[in-house]
Amino acid sequence: MHSSPLTPPRNSKVMKTKFLTQNEINGTTLAQAGKILQGGGLVVFPTETVYGLGANALDASAAEKIYAAKGRPSDNPLIVHIASPADANKYAFVGEEFKKIAEAFMPGPITVIMPKRDCIPSAVTGGLDSVGIRCPENAIARSLIAAAGVPIAAPSANISGKPSPTSALHVKGDLDGKVDMIIDGGDCTFGLESTIVKIENGTVTLLRPGAITLDMLRELFDEVLVAEAVTNKLKDDERPLSPGMKYRHYAPTAPLYLLSGTNARRIEYCMAADSDTLLLVYDEEAGLFPNHKIITLGSLNDEVSQAKRLFAALREADSTDCKKILAPMPLQRGIALALYNRMIRAAAHNIIELS
Ligand code: AMP
Ligand code: MG
Numbered sequence: 001m002h003s004s005p006l007t008p009p010r011n012s013k014v015m016k017t018k019f020l021t022q023n024e025i026n027g028t029t030l031a032q033a034g035k036i037l038q039g040g041g042l043v044v045f046p047t048e049t050v051y052g053l054g055a056n057a058l059d060a061s062a063a064e065k066i067y068a069a070k071g072r073p074s075d076n077p078l079i080v081h082i083a084s085p086a087d088a089n090k091y092a093f094v095g096e097e098f099k100k101i102a103e104a105f106m107p108g109p110i111t112v113i114m115p116k117r118d119c120i121p122s123a124v125t126g127g128l129d130s131v132g133i134r135c136p137e138n139a140i141a142r143s144l145i146a147a148a149g150v151p152i153a154a155p156s157a158n159i160s161g162k163p164s165p166t167s168a169l170h171v172k173g174d175l176d177g178k179v180d181m182i183i184d185g186g187d188c189t190f191g192l193e194s195t196i197v198k199i200e201n202g203t204v205t206l207l208r209p210g211a212i213t214l215d216m217l218r219e220l221f222d223e224v225l226v227a228e229a230v231t232n233k234l235k236d237d238e239r240p241l242s243p244g245m246k247y248r249h250y251a252p253t254a255p256l257y258l259l260s261g262t263n264a265r266r267i268e269y270c271m272a273a274d275s276d277t278l279l280l281v282y283d284e285e286a287g288l289f290p291n292h293k294i295i296t297l298g299s300l301n302d303e304v305s306q307a308k309r310l311f312a313a314l315r316e317a318d319s320t321d322c323k324k325i326l327a328p329m330p331l332q333r334g335i336a337l338a339l340y341n342r343m344i345r346a347a348a349h350n351i352i353e354l355s
Helices: 027-038 060-070 085-091 096-105 139-148 168-175 214-220 263-271 283-288 303-318 336-346
Strands: 018-020 043-045 052-056 079-081 110-115 130-134 181-183 195-200 203-208 256-260 277-281 293-296 324-328 351-353
Touching: 027 043, 027 052, 027 139, 027 181, 043 139, 043 168, 052 060, 052 079, 052 139, 085 096, 085 130, 096 110, 096 195, 096 214, 130 195, 168 181, 168 303, 203 214, 256 263, 256 336, 263 277, 263 283, 263 324, 277 283, 277 303, 283 293, 293 303, 303 336
Parallel strands: 018 181, 043 181, 079 130, 110 195, 256 324, 256 351, 277 293, 277 324
Antiparallel strands: 043 052, 110 130, 195 203
């Protein structure tokens, strides 16, 4: 593995990126994309969670190109995408727990971490002896994996540290000139990255919350542990179970503060904010702040619409010249736990308690 933990992003356009529009997606063009992957190239593709930056997961040098294109620290492992849960056993040591999860939720927005087999290079797993396996539901992703004929290693298709991309335009802004092809599959249906669980000696631990919720997992298993980093800030010397949890993530340029308290108190607090403070508010609240810059976060009681909006809203925040950003603090249950987990990272754990 690389000696330096941080791989600098390629900052100049070094290649011509083929942009495949939604109308151009067919068997022939997906076969071309598959060929690029087989030849060690990089293809960005849509999934139901966020866009993925893919390379052949069996080819160490192809995987290393992903780290270079994103500027991703080399100890932050990649998720391996497969066409069918039955393939998992080729790349990982699969037990009963995986079979249960696969039967209940695959294909779908969940990644399972298991001991890896030797065919998966350590360049893919950030030097770890475990591998994250995911079987996406998105039809384009599935056809691409089938066309490639190899598993696809893919992290989110953003420059490291930025919000994950939920549209092909986000990807273009970050990776044009750094990848061989971008496939436009429209807006991602869920909009937050996959749920990640780790299986170790029969114990199931939630490492990252997502569309498959803790409650759904607890219906399958008597016990599901929750990694500390899901909801809490780690101490400087603490090692997270999922290396990605330790890195600065999603943070907009201006400092973001989460407001914890009732909606009425939050609205009152936002109304009193300076005019150079950007307010992230729910759709229904948009009319309440005629003197402020606002960005909407989806509908108040619809956490699915909030999940779909969050990363686009954080990217839009960066296109304003605000000095500070205020946003509501999501609840810590159901799908909102995934929102909470991403928001506390974007806010660097800055929470304002409103009494
Ligand atoms: P991304 O695909 O960019 O959403 O990032 C993948 C996430 O999965 C990162 O947070 C990684 O730390 C985590 N991950 C992938 N493989 C492993 C593994 N073998 N062990 C622990 N975490 C993993
Ligand atoms: Mg990511």
